[in-house]
Amino acid sequence: MLASWIGQKKPEQKQLEQLEQKRRESLAEATRLLLETDEQDAAERALRKAKLSQDIQSQCILHSKHxxxxxxxxxxxxxxxxxxxxxPQPNPRIHLDLEVETAALRLAERKDFSWHASPGLKIDRLLVDGRFTIHAPGLGLDGYAERLLTDGTDLSFNQLIITKGARLEIECGNDGISLYVYEGAVQGLLELRDARLRLLGNKGSATHTIQSPVPESLRFSAQNNSGHRLHLRLQTAQNWQIHGLQITDMRFQQEVPPDSNNFISSIRKGTVELPEIKRKEFLLDRDRLHLTKAASTRLRLDFPANGAESFNLLFLGRAASLAAGPDDFEQDLTPxxxxxxxxxxxxxxxxxxxxxxxxxxxxxxxxxxxx
Structure with missing residues (x-):
């Protein structure tokens, strides 16, 4: 093999020597023509030949060395x-502007979610269903309850706190806005002036009528219990907005009919935008949207007044992957x-x-x- 390699090198060396000889001859010819004659064109041709030989020689040397x-x-x-x-690009930036019927969220472990309104959100009715405690000193109520239903003409919802890591399911329908809380503790605050309160607890049921010039405060709280959920459903004639949610997961699907194990997309319409690559996709009714490892920098829920069957969701954040499109034809949008x-x-x-x-x-x- 070495002999073969050496044999291949000898022709290359010979060619280099011939090119060098040709270059020297062309230079000598150009020098003679300039000194002994006035044939400048012939001298220039000889110089071009010398330059061409030199270029070829340089390329051969470079190729032989490397x-x-x-x-x-x-x-x-x-x-x-x-x-x-x-x-794929790790954790691309994503902007979502959706109209949905339901949304399932997982709160991040960074901090508790806290919503406050002053003055409170005027509501027509509120249902609290699950295992919780109630505390209303002005009404003589303090203890455990399983169901609370209150309605009236002067009733407000002032505070809602949900602990970090909780799982939420949010629905919007003709009967109001429903919030289901799993695996997390919940606290809420109501203020009542002119309202009726029906309470079901371990001591039976009771009905209270409140008519007071000074608002009476009623607090309810549920502890973190993975085996139970807390259901809140409220009806209001005002638009309600929730912002500041920090999440790590988000899904848009609903079971139709209930308990059928048949899930469809809850998206009515919306847009998906990837600002870093200037791409924008439009979602149609029942298109699917899948996010993995979502992390929000801004999340806002806009609930319209009574009677609406959907709400708006604005999401700014990042996700590990993103796919969207009709059922069974989702397109991977991760750049x-x-x-x-x-x-x-x-x-x-x-x-x-x-x-x-x-x-x-x-x-x-x-x-x-x-x-």
Whole structure:
């Protein structure tokens, strides 16, 4: 094998010697023509021949010294581009603007969710269903309860606190806004002036009528119990807005009919936007949307007044992956690293630097060889 390699090298060396001889002859010819005759055109042709021989000689020297540099560079570029094309961008930014009937959320473990309203949200009716405690000193109520129903003409909802890590299911329908809380503790505060209160507890049922010039406070709270849920349902003639939710998971599906194990999308319509790559997709009725490892920087729920069967959800945040589209035809919208890099204007300098480095790598050896 060594002899074969040496045998291949000898013709190359011979060619280099012939090119060097040809260059010298062309230079000598150009010198003679300039000194002895006035044939400038012939001298220029001889100089071009000498320059061409020198260029070919330089390229042969470069190739003989570094025979694998160009294939290796092309291979590295191919591997890098393939990697960037195949691997998704980690946690791309996502903007969602949806109209949905239901939403299932998992609160983040960072902090409790707290909603306050001053003055309180005027409501027509509130139902609390589950295992909870009630505390209303002005009404003589203090103890456990399983069901609370209150309605009236002067009734307000002032506070809602849900502990971190809880799982929420939110529905909107003709009977009001329903909030189901799993695996988390809940606290709520009501203020009553002119209202009727019906209470079911371990001591039976009781009805109270409140008519007071000073609002009476009623607090209810449920402890974290993974085996039970707390159901809140309220009806209001005002628009209600919840913001500040920090979540780690979000799903949009509902079981139709109930207990049938048949789940459909709860999305009415909406848009999905990926601002980093300037892409926007429109969702139609019952299109599906799947997010994995979602993390919100801003989440707002807008509930319309009584009678609405859907609510608006605005989400700004990130997710590990994203897919959307009709049932069984969802499209993966997670951008690749190559797509993300292509849309980053601040990386244009890096692209220019790479092109410059490539030019430098391929041309400098030839320049040194000429010297």
């Amino acid at each position: 025979p694998f540099i160009y294939p290796l560079f092309a291979l590295v570029c191919g591997v890098v581009v393939s990697f960037l094309w195949l691997f 690749s690293l190559l797509t993300w890099i292509y849309h980053q204007k601040q990386l244009y300098f890096c692209w220019g630097a790479l092109v410059f480095a490539y030019s430098l790598l391929t041309n400098l050896p030839a320049l040194f060889a000429q010297r």
